[in-house]
Amino acid sequence: MDETTTTAALPPVRHWPALDLFGVEFDPVLAELMREGPVTRIKLPNGDGWAWLVTRYDDVRAVTNDPRFSRKLVVENDVTRLAPHFIPVDGAVGFEDPPDHTRLRRAVAPAFTTRGVERLRERARRMLDELVEEVLADGPPADFTERLLGPFPLAVVCELMGVPSIDRPRMHEWTNLILSSAHGVERSQRAKEDMCAYFADLLSQPRDGDGDDDESVVGLLGTAVANGEITASEAVGLALLIQIGGEAVTNNCGNMLFVLLTHPEHMARLRAEPDVRPRAIDELLRYIPHRSAVGLSRIALEDVTVAGVRIRAGEPVYVSYLAANRDPHVFPAPESLDFDRSPNPHVAFGYGPHFCVGAMLARMESELLVDAFLDRFPGLRFAVPVEEVRFRRGALIRGPESLPVTW
């Protein structure tokens, strides 16, 4: 095949603009790309050139679990992307390939196992109870993003990390600045450096050796550095990424509450049948388009054929977990919110080696928050007309900016 034939056979490159969508509306551009083919080509607002996009469930799982696609190479390339700024840190697990990736994840794994997360559940419940009591004492109306959805995941991730509660506000501020370019790339860069310096300092402090301390993420990282399993700068990079990731729950649970408030019959069922709640949370995770466009790409290390399309060595590929979660071959009637859906093998937390570190933690926090919304606030409803609820603009991760509710 000469070059002209190859180019002629390629699907067109579609421009995928950054859209500010309302609520949990599914991105119309993504829906169109899914209709166009299992493998299409896209150009996002920032970076250079175009990239492949893979949308079907089986293909998404195949690509994300295939060592012929590298994350490490992404750092060296200005791949077309949604984010205007791009600030990878040394040791950031998102940009590593096995075996280094495996080595880094192993260092913190005990904090994220069922046991690690369950250890935290009671403390998390108490922290949430305190926040709920304050909201109840002040009375309706209240902005749940400000009062519960923001502070709770922040408190939990700080507890998990071993960050003292007095430092929570600055963690929150740095996280926001790192994840957004609204204040300029330099400000984001400075926030990243400040957070790195903070964790470098925390890691260098002598641990008091009590069990709780050693099982915090900073405690685990300190031990891994002392044992020569990871370097000090890798430990800092890992701490930063986990700390930032921790606040994803704010947006995701904000979207969950938005969906429940706009589906009163589903909400009533969860109040009447608490046993359905864990299943419902999985269905909400599947149904909610958690992010705008796509996240991090992968680069082919050699020629690979995906769904009959040849992806050449060096070409960037995105998968869409959002699209995979709407694949009708796996999820019949994918557009409907069905709390009886079973099985529900959604990929809201990703798939393969980069599967979300905090998945179990996020689920635990979601369970506590949904229980609190349903059980502590009977009659919970919007305090403003639904169309007045404001959603984050220009955001990588979608979610309500505020959720004014009454009860």
Ligand code: HEM
């Ligand atoms: C509902 C909330 C959350 C959702 C929907 C979510 C989703 C995801 C997804 C889709 C990925 C990327 C998989 C890939 O790169 O292919 C990811 C990675 C990651 N998440 Fe989460 N996440 C959530 C909460 C959290 C929490 C609470 C933490 C930390 C405490 C966290 C930390 C991370 C980290 C560190 C990675 C990078 C993993 C790697 O590349 O090996 N996430 N998450």
